[in-house]
Amino acid sequence: MTSAAAKGSAVCMRAYSARPDSARDTLPGRTKVTVHALKKMHSDGKPIAMMTAYDYPTAVACERAGVDMVLVGDSLAMVALGHQDTSQVTMDEMMHHSRAVARGTRSAFLVSDLPFGAYHADIGDSVRNAVRMVKEGRAEAVKLEGGRHFVSRVDAIVNSGIPVVGHIGLTPQTAVSLGGFRVQGKSVAAAQHLVDDALALQTAGCFAMVLEAMPSLVAETITRLVSVPTIGIGAGSRTSGQVLVMSDMMGIFDRFTPKFCRRFAELAPQMDAALVQYKTDVRARRFPEEGLHTYAMPAAAEDRWREHVLSAYGLDLDRVAEPTAQVHQQQHQRSSV
Amino acid sequence: MAAAAKGSAVCVRAYSARPDSARDTLPGRAKVTVHALKKMHSDGKPIAMMTAYDYPTAVACERAGVDMVLVGDSLAMVALGHQDTSQVTMDEMMHHSRAVARGTRSAFLVSDLPFGAYHADIGDSVRNAVRMVKEGRAEAVKLEGGRHFVSRVDAIVNSGIPVVGHIGLTPQTAVSLGGFRVQGKSVAAAQHLVDDALALQTAGCFAMVLEAMPSLVAETITRLVSVPTIGIGAGSRTSGQVLVLSDMMGIFDRFTPKFCRRFAELAPQMDAALVQYKTDVKARRFPEEGLHTYAMPAAAEDRWREHVLSAYGLDLDRAAEPTAQVHQQQQQRSSV
Numbered sequence: 001m002t003s004a005a006a007k008g009s010a011v012c013m014r015a016y017s018a019r020p021d022s023a024r025d026t027l028p029g030r031t032k033v034t035v036h037a038l039k040k041m042h043s044d045g046k047p048i049a050m051m052t053a054y055d056y057p058t059a060v061a062c063e064r065a066g067v068d069m070v071l072v073g074d075s076l077a078m079v080a081l082g083h084q085d086t087s088q089v090t091m092d093e094m095m096h097h098s099r100a101v102a103r104g105t106r107s108a109f110l111v112s113d114l115p116f117g118a119y120h121a122d123i124g125d126s127v128r129n130a131v132r133m134v135k136e137g138r139a140e141a142v143k144l145e146g147g148r149h150f151v152s153r154v155d156a157i158v159n160s161g162i163p164v165v166g167h168i169g170l171t172p173q174t175a176v177s178l179g180g181f182r183v184q185g186k187s188v189a190a191a192q193h194l195v196d197d198a199l200a201l202q203t204a205g206c207f208a209m210v211l212e213a214m215p216s217l218v219a220e221t222i223t224r225l226v227s228v229p230t231i232g233i234g235a236g237s238r239t240s241g242q243v244l245v246m247s248d249m250m251g252i253f254d255r256f257t258p259k260f261c262r263r264f265a266e267l268a269p270q271m272d273a274a275l276v277q278y279k280t281d282v283r284a285r286r287f288p289e290e291g292l293h294t295y296a297m298p299a300a301a302e303d304r305w306r307e308h309v310l311s312a313y314g315l316d317l318d319r320v321a322e323p324t325a326q327v328h329q330q331q332h333q334r335s336s337v
Numbered sequence: 338m339a340a341a342a343k344g345s346a347v348c349v350r351a352y353s354a355r356p357d358s359a360r361d362t363l364p365g366r367a368k369v370t371v372h373a374l375k376k377m378h379s380d381g382k383p384i385a386m387m388t389a390y391d392y393p394t395a396v397a398c399e400r401a402g403v404d405m406v407l408v409g410d411s412l413a414m415v416a417l418g419h420q421d422t423s424q425v426t427m428d429e430m431m432h433h434s435r436a437v438a439r440g441t442r443s444a445f446l447v448s449d450l451p452f453g454a455y456h457a458d459i460g461d462s463v464r465n466a467v468r469m470v471k472e473g474r475a476e477a478v479k480l481e482g483g484r485h486f487v488s489r490v491d492a493i494v495n496s497g498i499p500v501v502g503h504i505g506l507t508p509q510t511a512v513s514l515g516g517f518r519v520q521g522k523s524v525a526a527a528q529h530l531v532d533d534a535l536a537l538q539t540a541g542c543f544a545m546v547l548e549a550m551p552s553l554v555a556e557t558i559t560r561l562v563s564v565p566t567i568g569i570g571a572g573s574r575t576s577g578q579v580l581v582l583s584d585m586m587g588i589f590d591r592f593t594p595k596f597c598r599r600f601a602e603l604a605p606q607m608d609a610a611l612v613q614y615k616t617d618v619k620a621r622r623f624p625e626e627g628l629h630t631y632a633m634p635a636a637a638e639d640r641w642r643e644h645v646l647s648a649y650g651l652d653l654d655r656a657a658e659p660t661a662q663v664h665q666q667q668q669q670r671s672s673v
Contacts, residue, residue: 049615055391056418057588061604065611082392082439096429103418183631188640191633215633216626217653221645224657236630238657242618250610252393260629265610267603268397274586274601275401279385282578290552293596294572295519297527297551304524309557317553321560321574 033068033109035141035163035207041068041241042229048241050111050231054080054097058246059104069231070105071143071243072098072112074173079247086172087116091129094118098137111165112139116173119144119153126153130162143210145171147197151204158205166201166209168194169219169235183234185214191221198222198230210243211235213260234260369404369445371477371499371543377404377577378565384577386447386567387585390416390433394582395440405567406441407479407579408434408448410509415583422508423452427465430454434473447501448475452509455480455489462489466498479546481507483533487540494541502537502545504530505555505571519570521550527557534558534566546579547571549596570596 031037041048050069053059054076062070076097077089091114098112112133119126126144133139141163144150154164169184178184185191194214201209208229211219216236223230223239232239244261247253251266281287288294297305306317367373377384386405389395390412398406412433413425427450434448448469455462466478477499480486490500505520514520521527530550537545544565547555552572559566559575568575580597583589587602617623624630633641642653 047618047621049618051611051614055416057415057583059418060589061607061611064608065615067611067615079393080391081436082395092428093432096432100417186631186633187637188644191637191641192644214631215638216630217633217638217641220657221641221651221653224651224653225649232624234624234629234631237621237624237626242623244614247393249614250607253396260624260631262623262625262629264613265606267606270601270603270606271397271586272400275387275397275403277600278387278580278585279401279403282383282385285383285573287578287598288568288570288573288596289598290573293570293598294552295522295550295570295596297522297553301523301527302551302553305527305553305557308524308528313561315557315560317557317560321556 030066030107032107035109038068038109038208038229048229048231050241050243052076052243052246053101053104054246055100056104059101062246063104063106063108067108068241069243070101070108070110072101072110072137072139073143073245074113074115075245075247077115079245079253085175087176089115091115091118091132095133095137098133098139102138109141110139111141111143112137114142114144119150119157123153123156127156127160130157130164131160134162141165141207143167145173147193148200151200154201154204154206163207164205165231166198166206167212168197168201168209169211170213172212181213183213183215185218191215191218194218195222195225198226202226202228208240211239234258366402366443368443371445374404374445374544374565384565384567386577386579388412388579388582389437389440390582391436392440395437398582399440399442399444403444404577405579406437406444406446408437408446408473408475409479409581410449410451411581411583413451415581415589421511423512425451427451427454427468431469431473434469434475438474445477446475447477447479448473450478450480455486455493459488459492463492463496466493466500467496470498477501477543479503481509483529484536487536490537490540490542499543500541501567502534502542503548504533504537504545505547506549508548517549519549519551521554527551527554530554531558531561534562538562538564544576547575570594 038048048069049067050071051062051067052071052073052075053062054072059070074086074089074094077083077086081089094113094115102110114129114133118129130142133142142157143165145167147168154166157164170181175181185194198209206228208231210231210233211222213234216238219232219235220238229240231241231243233243248257248261249264251263251268253268257263309315309317374384384405385403386407387398387403388407388409388411389398390408395406410422410425410430413419413422417425430449430451438446450465450469454465469475469478478493479501481503483504490502493500506517511517521530534545542564544567546567546569547558549570552574555568555571556574565576567577567579569579584593584597585600587599587604589604593599645651645653
């Protein structure tokens with residue numbers, strides 16, 4: 001503690017509960033997950049666990065649990081920012097969240113989504129934005145949606161030295177063109193297109209790819225035909241790994257859980273109960289509790305303060321405050337009605 | 338839907354967040370306005386304020402019916418992982434304020450002006466307050482500081498934007514205070530806080546936050562001013578309370594400030610959920626086939642298996658090789 005404390009005057013500290021040290025709460029002995037570690041997990045047949053995070057506390061939670069890969073997904077546009085879809089979030093916003101996640105990430109491998117529009121117009125845009133996501137967003141790799149029509153972009157980004165995670169199947173950024181959030185690859189022709197997409201992305205240099213919302217058999221086919229890890233969401237268990245949106249699996253939203261997701265926690269009812277309890281205790285003046293949650297002047301200073309306030313303002317602190325007295329009177333009247 | 342009517346089952350997947358969540362307000366809850374807050378104050382009814390920093394936290398506040406929601410620059414630490422609140426920018430605060438506004442319906446929304454946004458001159462202060470309303474969608478702004486900031490408060494109020502003051506421990510300038518230290522512990526220091534409060538009231542603050550001071554000093558201020566006081570670490574004899582949501586929810590396991598109470602313990606549950614997810618993924622227990630998965634129509638599936646066999650020489654009826662190798666290795670290890 002500080003010398004001020006040693007000198008006898010009690011230093012009362014208050015601080016927020018978040019400490020940068022939290023970022024160092026990694027599993028003891030956990031080594032950094034690299035592209036090589038992921039490759040090895042894949043060849044060993046060991047499923048890869050990827051989870052989304054969108055800010056510092058969700059990143060710290062992922063780090064504490066030891067997930068292999070953390071994804072700053074543009075799903076945050078909906079689950080963190082409250083937009084109707086993922087098409088509105090900008091590069092600046094994605095980088096902002098990516099930085100916050102990076103501050104909480106130590107050993108997990110960090111991938112960040114390039115948002116809708118960031119890699120569409122031309123190759124130059126794609127590379128510039130991938131570079132920004134690494135430089136400013138502090139990502140280790142970027143993810144972008146699309147199949148064979150995007151191989152030139154993937155190729156250019158990979159050649160600039162940035163690892164790329166592909167994403168095929170249901171591609172939320174362009175869900176409108178798919179007719180909504182619909183499962184893909186349900187016919188032989190559609191499934192063949194997905195296989196073509198996967199092989200093309202592999203050739204272009206993706207070191208992994210997300211398979212979203214397709215029949216398990218199609219995802220398995222792709223997984224067995226490509227030589228890079230596949231990370232599935234709504235794609236069955238026979239992929240090289242899984243990813244989920246954290247807000248879905250934590251039950252943060254009470255109303256609706258996607259079919260392919262399982263709730264591993266039920267946080268919404270607890271957040272509700274906590275806030276209702278807080279409000280109730282504030283109304284009843286039960287929180288904060290004097291002596292437990294409060295501070296006091298040294299006794300001598302307190303006596304002098306009471307005298308000073310009485311003489312300077314005519315305010316007698318020994319008497320209960322008027323408004324509270326009126327409330328008590330009203331309460332007596334109501335209960336006797 | 339026409340496609341569904343034609344017989345091919347449309348499988349839909351979506352995220353769990355729906356914009357409708359923002360409409361989950363308590364039935365019949367009227368919009369909290371400055372007049373409603375004034376009435377609560379004169380009725381002696383404590384005001385419940387809570388911080389939020391994104392859409393889900395805002396929706397939670399709305400569901401619980403808190404009176405005031407604060408987009409506090411505490412988010413710099415609890416949401417963004419900075420070491421203090423001095424680094425967060427206007428753009429970042431407005432970004433989070435917008436997200437909170439999307440989840441806020443009836444609560445009264447106040448957003449912090451960050452460090453630097455109201456310091457250089459009056460023009461800056463008004464411009465940034467306007468931006469926080471226009472772009473950040475706040476209803477009022479909060480800024481830290483006492484009598485040295487009355488000209489800024491006055492200018493913002495005169496431009497038509499309500500201002501919440503903030504005195505006592507002012508985190509943006511904690512360095513100059515020697516750290517996150519309780520204020521007003523001596524008679525002279527307490528007098529300064531009273532002077533600050535009265536000056537802010539004169540300048541037009543419709544409410545003010547009192548942070549980290551002896552309960553007696555906060556009570557003195559509360560009884561001397563005619564506007565509501567919202568306390569944090571200031572005792573129960575203020576006009577209302579505010580806490581940082583991440584603190585009271587136990588989102589960070591390591592440390593809870595003295596003045597805070599944990600109303601939930603979320604960190605252990607988030608940890609358990611993520612560990613369970615990871616364990617189930619590693620064991621291929623999640624996702625569960627048939628429950629969490631999709632399938633092709635049976636006829637298409639048969640044709641697909643045939644097609645894949647002839648086009649790629651891949652026999653989908655046989656288990657994948659890597660998994661077989663893993664099983665073999667597992668058997669070898671268990672027999673050692």
